Amino acid sequence: MSSPNPKFRVAICGGGVGGLIAAHALARFPNIQVDVYEAARELTEVGAGIGMWPRTWRILQTLGLDHDLGEAAVIRPTNLPRVAFTFRKGDQPLGLSFNQLITPGGLISFHRPDFQKVIVNHLPPTCRLHTSKRLVSYLYGPAASSVQPPPIYLHFRDGTTAVCDVLIGADGIKSSVRTSMLRELAGKAQAAGRPQEAQQHLAGIDARWSGASMFRTTFSADALRQQLPGHRVLREPVVYLGKDTQLTVYPIARGTRINFAATIASFGMENSAFEGPWVEDVPPFDLITHFSRWEPEVQSLMQCVSNLSRWSMHTVHPLQTFVSGRVAVLGDAAHCMLPYQGAGACQAIEDACMLAEVLGHPNTTLTTLSHALTVYDAIRRPFAQRIAEKSRENGMLFMFNYPGLDNFSSHNEDVRRLSEVYYRIRKNWEWAWETTIDEDVVRARALLEGSENGRGSEEEESS
Ligand SMILES: Cc1cc2nc3c(=O)[nH]c(=O)nc-3n(C[C@H](O)[C@H](O)[C@H](O)COP(=O)(O)OP(=O)(O)OC[C@H]3O[C@@H](n4cnc5c(N)ncnc54)[C@H](O)[C@@H]3O)c2cc1C
Structure with a gap:
């Protein structure tokens, strides 16, 4: 039961x-x-795959979602060592498996609609869900009294409004909350005579093209079995690596379907403007032709592709802050990243968990909300932005776009260099199974409890 007199209202x-x-x-x-x-x-999800790592899985366990999510996973999650990915140099007539990433429980993979269904079905009855409500902007209203901070008014595209004390922007890569928040911060910086800072805030509004496009589909495991009985992808996730091109493939929907995501990158185009729709259906022919010199098991995968969509991969430029006053952004709205660590949703889940931690803390009240959000920012922003950078670097490693990886020649030399590639990929990724969020939670509590009377500055009220 939610309280009839809540300490504050979160939108x-x-x-x-x-x-x-x-x-x-x-x-x-x-x-x-x-x-x-x-x-x-209505709440929907694209019919693609999504993977989770132990660091995130522990959060989902804490929230009591692990049982039903475990049922929906390809393989019931355990702590036993499993192959998370096999890495294979695939851009040659005879492919070469050069390493296996073995982690506790491996990659916990789902069909996205299955994952979402569990989360939606478990939504607590106290949480009120309003659909067909596209936020356009928000504004602080007049304060009801000198001790009460002013409410935040939300303006939706259908002309309606709503009111809250804290606004969380979880509205994805093209976030309206981020846009309003960064404009507000830029306006304040400009007014305070800090034009450079104002420009830095404004630079975070529009997402930027990474120079890469991803081609996504799913197909039935039986179709692949018919092409090549015993194909390794029927058993485990595989990353096929090649110059400026890579392919990530793994079973989903309890092993009945295969998730397929191929990238073609032009690294020189990073941060340029992307012309055309970000997502569109495309005929598979061009992609199949692009991979025509790759090894036979990649050809078998290509033969199964019938529907294909192309996603231009955009990212959010590292923001100077995730919060302003009583407004915060999380997930893709805050740090949309490249998918080469399967970490974007994982990081959104960590943000959500940390926000709840700081908002739910007994020291956080209506008048100390903005301080609580600065604690969220202090802890989550450096971490999430570091993971975004590691994901970008792994993409470069997957596509041999790294110093010294231009030409592969003799077999022995290739094996030596591929081991180096693997070592770097693994090092970048270890946070996902070797660390937990627990230390960050302890730090957040210490910051909230150690702060002077738990009070923060109500920046927006004084402006
Ligand atoms: C190819 C690919 C593979 C990936 N694989 C993985 C993976 O294996 N593991 C992983 O952890 N991550 C993965 N990711 C990243 C992951 O999908 C995203 O990081 C994650 O979905 C972000 O969640 P979110 O809630 O922040 O944003 P979203 O999922 O984009 O949700 C935003 C929501 O806000 C709504 N919305 C938008 N604008 C408004 C508005 N103005 N008002 C109200 N509502 C609005 C949208 O309709 C949507 O429901 C992958 C991404 C890609 C592209």
């Missing part, structure tokens, strides 16, 4: 992975009122 804008997990995590605090506003008419 979550966006009902994707990050927004919904934030709603779950906040439900542990019945004295906080939670409303989720989602632009779409």
Whole structure:
């Protein structure tokens, strides 16, 4: 039961992975009122795959989602060592498996709609979900009294408004909350005579093209079995590596389907403007031709591709802050990253968990909310931005776009250099199974408890 007199009202804008997990995590605090506003008419997910790592899985366990998610996973999650990915140089007539990433439990993979269904079905009854509510902007209203901070008014595209005390922007890569928040911060910096800082805030509004396009589809495992019985992808996730091109493939939907994601990159185009639609259906012919010199098991995968969509991969430029006053952004809205560590949703889940931690803390009240959000920013921003950088670097390694990886020649030399590639990929990724969020939670509590009377500066109220 939520309290009839909540300590404050939280609005979550966006009902994707990050927004919904934030709603779950906040439900542990019945004295906080939670409303989720989602632009779409209903909650849906693309029919592709999504992978989770042990660091994130522990959060999902804490939220009590692990049992049903475990049922939906390809393989029931365990702590036993499993192959997370086999790495194979595939851009040659005879492919070469050069290493296997073995981690506790491996990659915990799902069909996205299955994953979402579990999260939605478990949404606590206290959380109110409003669909067809596309946020356009927000504004601080007049304060009801000198001691009460002013409410935040949300303006939706259908002309309606809503009110809250804290706004969480979980509205994805093209986030309206990020746009309003960064404009507000830039305006304040400009007014304070800091034009350079204002420019830095404005630079975070538009997402940037990474120079890479990803071609995504799923197909039935039986179709692949017919092409090549015993294909390794039927058993385990594989990354096929090649120059400026890579392919990640793994089983989903309890092993009945295969998730397929191929990247073609022009690294020199990074940060340029992308012309055309970000996502569109394309005929498979061009992609199949692009891979025509790759090894036979890649050809078998290509033969199964019938529907294909092309995603231009955009990222959010590292923001100077994830918060302003009583507004915060999380997930892709805050740090949309490249998918070469399967970490974007994982990081959104960590953001959600940390936000709930700071908002639910007993020291956090209506008047100390902005301080609580600065703690969220201090802990989550450096970590998430570091993972974004590591994901980018892994993409460069997957596509041999790294110093010294231009030409592969003799077999022995190739094996030596590929071992180096693997070593770097693994080092970049270890955070996902060798660390937990627990230390960050302890730090957040210490910051909230050590702060002077738990009070922070109500920046927006004084402006
Ligand atoms: C090819 C690919 C593979 C990936 N694989 C993985 C993986 O294996 N593991 C992993 O962890 N991550 C992966 N990711 C990243 C992951 O999909 C995203 O990081 C994650 O979905 C972000 O969640 P989110 O809730 O922040 O945003 P989203 O999932 O984009 O949700 C945003 C929500 O906000 C709604 N919305 C948008 N605008 C508004 C508005 N103005 N008002 C109200 N609502 C609005 C949208 O309709 C949507 O429901 C992958 C990404 C790609 C592209």
